[in-house]
Amino acid sequence: MTVHANPVQAGLPIVDFSRFHGSDGERAAFVAELRAILHDHGFFYLTGHGVDPKLIQDVVSTAKRFFALPLEQKLEIEMVKSPHFRGYNRAGRERTRGEQDWREQLDINTEGEAVEIGPETQPWKRLLGPNQWPDALPELKPLLLAYQAEVTRVGIDVLKAIAVALGQPENAFAEIYEPQPSQLLKIIRYPGRDVAETDQGVGAHKDGGFVTVLLQDVIPGLRVRTEEGVWIDAPPVPGTFVINTGELLELATNGYVRADVHDVVAPPAGAERFSVAFFLGSRYDATIPVIELPEDLKRAERGISVDPLNPIFREVGQNHLKSRLRSHPDVALAHHRDLLTPEQRAAAAAGEAGSAY
Numbered sequence: 001m002t003v004h005a006n007p008v009q010a011g012l013p014i015v016d017f018s019r020f021h022g023s024d025g026e027r028a029a030f031v032a033e034l035r036a037i038l039h040d041h042g043f044f045y046l047t048g049h050g051v052d053p054k055l056i057q058d059v060v061s062t063a064k065r066f067f068a069l070p071l072e073q074k075l076e077i078e079m080v081k082s083p084h085f086r087g088y089n090r091a092g093r094e095r096t097r098g099e100q101d102w103r104e105q106l107d108i109n110t111e112g113e114a115v116e117i118g119p120e121t122q123p124w125k126r127l128l129g130p131n132q133w134p135d136a137l138p139e140l141k142p143l144l145l146a147y148q149a150e151v152t153r154v155g156i157d158v159l160k161a162i163a164v165a166l167g168q169p170e171n172a173f174a175e176i177y178e179p180q181p182s183q184l185l186k187i188i189r190y191p192g193r194d195v196a197e198t199d200q201g202v203g204a205h206k207d208g209g210f211v212t213v214l215l216q217d218v219i220p221g222l223r224v225r226t227e228e229g230v231w232i233d234a235p236p237v238p239g240t241f242v243i244n245t246g247e248l249l250e251l252a253t254n255g256y257v258r259a260d261v262h263d264v265v266a267p268p269a270g271a272e273r274f275s276v277a278f279f280l281g282s283r284y285d286a287t288i289p290v291i292e293l294p295e296d297l298k299r300a301e302r303g304i305s306v307d308p309l310n311p312i313f314r315e316v317g318q319n320h321l322k323s324r325l326r327s328h329p330d331v332a333l334a335h336h337r338d339l340l341t342p343e344q345r346a347a348a349a350a351g352e353a354g355s356a357y
């Protein structure tokens, strides 16, 4: 694989998206490179994405001001107050495979109205509803919604390039993300190891959707596990996003596309790490299709390995709801007891269930 000017030696490749819109030759080279990356890792740095650096700077600085608010102001919008899994979580509240993640975060999603839930309503409709915003920082809402719109555009652009790399028409995935893809935006703060009770910023996991668009501030911590089981560091590279594919693409391509496992180690004592993660998925009412790949790619399909601890459904809304119920047992108990089995209720009450995302 040819890797473009890559300052991260032996690390993840850096890809310039403007080449997708360049000359025919540039586009073909870009698409071939992307295809190899999708198959090897599903992880890369993206430049040439067109997001205004000023917007990025404002999002990061305002996110830092949010986390610097007094705890009681952040708790005014604690996630447990939202049946739709929106809002703030203190560090230690989220779990990945039963182990505590050590990060605080604010979760935003598509801004919308709650749906009245009756016995016939599909359970995933509980995910729809308004976000919670801090009164103390009114500028956060317009900023994060503007940013969410921008990273949605980037995610969809990348998805079009992915479709082409897989030998499909650019709009191959449009029928499962139009008119409203699922959006989940998290601003995240990882406290240093002097404060964190474990080294686990977030435990090893795969993301769930189409693609994740990750903005890292300046402190490293993200690591990616290759197919051979080697962990590679993915430190921040200024001006880039880290893009990674999610399980949806693994499923849709019968494992041709890889969604590498990754984690975040807590920053050193005295440091704190900030990131902004955006997860783009298909419509909640979509079913993940299996894409017929060209013969040469088909031969390289790996198949899908099923994780018994975290089964994945082709019904997207059901899948999202499952992840959210597992990651946030307090919300599950407060608002969705009726969806839990007695075992899940007991595990949630003991704070045992959970996974990232």
Ligand SMILES: O=C(O)CCC(=O)C(=O)O
Binding pocket: 188, 202, 207, 214, 216, 222, 262, 263, 264, 275, 276, 277, 356, 357
């Ligand atoms: O904070 C990061 O850099 C990555 C977070 C992540 O992998 C996730 O939230 O799924």
Ligand SMILES: [Fe+2]
Binding pocket: 205, 206, 207, 262, 356
């Ligand atoms: Fe992740």
